[in-house]
Amino acid sequence: MNLRHKSVDANKLIAVMPDLAVFIIVVDEGSYTAAAKKLGVTPSALSKQISRLEKALSVKLLERTTRKLMISESGTKIYEQCKVMTNAAKQAVEIASSEHTIPSGTLTVAAPKAFLSIVLQPLVTPFLTQYPDIQLKLKASDGEIDILSEGIDIVFRLTEHPSEALVNKKIGKVNLALCASPEYLALRGEPQIPTDLRQHDCIYLGETTTDHIWDFIKDEEFQSVSVTGRYAVNHSQMRLKGVIDGLGIGIFPDFVIKQALENGSVKEVLKDWTMKGNYQGDIALQFAQTKFMPARLRAFIDYVTEHLAP
Template sequence: MRTNQLMGLLPYMAVFVKVVELGSFSAAAEQLGSSASSVSRQIASLEAALGVRLLERTTRRLRLTEAGSAAWARCDEMLRSARSVVTLSEQAGDTPQGCVRLSVPRAIGNQLIAPAVPEFLRRFPQVDLQLMMTDRPLDLIAGEIDLAIRITDQPPPGLAGRPLRHISHVLCASPGYLHQRGTPQHPRDLPQHDCIWLAERPGDNSWRLRHGETQEEQAVTVRGRYATNHSRARLEGVIAGLGIGCIQRFTAAQALAEGQVVAVLPEWEYMTSYYGTAWLLWQPNRFLPPKCRALIDFLLEKLADTPQQD
């Protein structure tokens, strides 16, 4: 194949990578600002030029052929190299510049990241920040995310990362509620109380707790008239005396310090998918742009665990 023909196929190869990453022509078209029919034609042109079928198309999904899988790996490598070339201009000097896209869980974003954004932008005037708050993990490649914060035991395969802080929860209630209803002495007492719980998935009202010293674990099903998937709203419900709530400790810290709420069963740890270590993650890349390094260092400075934080 002549060089000019190869050069003409490079855009089609990039589109092919995007289709595989997102799993459909329509999703790729939306992200590329194109149409599904145009994306389909480009893939067809690439297949015709290469003389192989890359994708098996069904009404429900796309599947890579054996030749398509091999082609995708090489096209993806090509696109990664191209992205590295683009970042070289940002690395010409030491000054961080450009846009950083950061994905974080909603509670961490609202309570910990958003309040620190003004200081970061003042400190780095040539860096823009796109903060995406979602509890649905975004793909750092397919979603074109530069950095992500996730609750995990360790970085997933293929990603580099640094631990930011431990995320724990506290069961708490207002003094007025406890005066009226009594204070639970064991997790088995919780079903007799009004509890404020997360209501996103079936089973969210099943609480699992572990005793800090004995490591005894206890699972209980709680009930209550109020449930919400917003941590600040749960805290406000607790303060209002609506029941016992389980709140991220960083969200409840001020209310605890001011005596608006009181810790319940403090010797027990609440175990949940939102329990563990918040890791700051990124794609391993020896050409990590200064803009990303600046945000990584800033978040480590501001959010790393200290004894009084958790």
């Protein structure tokens, strides 16, 4: 279908615009059921819209099978053009939003589970109290996030290598630390060098086949230790509870154990060694580049920076 040599009736264009937007969401979500859930409608209603769009365009967009939804060759070409259209529409909305003096609308934020519950959670109520016209959605995720495809406005990453495809604002730094309960150390002794950990019970994540291998650096010396223990859990607060209860030595981002260190529940060990691993480095607040930043996005960035930056 060559649109460059045909003039499109304005009324027809207006009529198909909503269905084109729905078409994009169905393709992005991969099924009518998922798209319907996102839009708050029924799958049959979406199916009717797509059928209406196919009839209006005189082209087959989606191939329906018993197992999955397949986009046709023509559908792929139309989808690509529709994405350009919706991105332009999104930018138009952002321009309008950036002009608002009162921040409003929905803001979706993703962050690692422990950082979300320990660091960001205390800011939620005061932020929403200060900005009553903002709706805040939080997503806990320790994996990689594609903010554009997942509809995320802001993602927090604890990393030494933030995504270069996104705007990056450094608001702090996270280090990894080892700790154990005073009772455990009194019973088993305190490790003096990383290789001493081989004689101790250690609590690790148990997520991968290599997360029991802990790497340490001191000056120019590097030590890699394969630790063992009777308990592994990939939930930081459960892991900390195990350490407090004397089950072994655990590794944590420093913000997780801050309160436990202050009240004496745990003691940091091997403080003169630097640990290398995941969930350390800069606290990177990242978002997509835009010429016109919505007021709600600016409000959240400013609020978090004010309350979390050193």
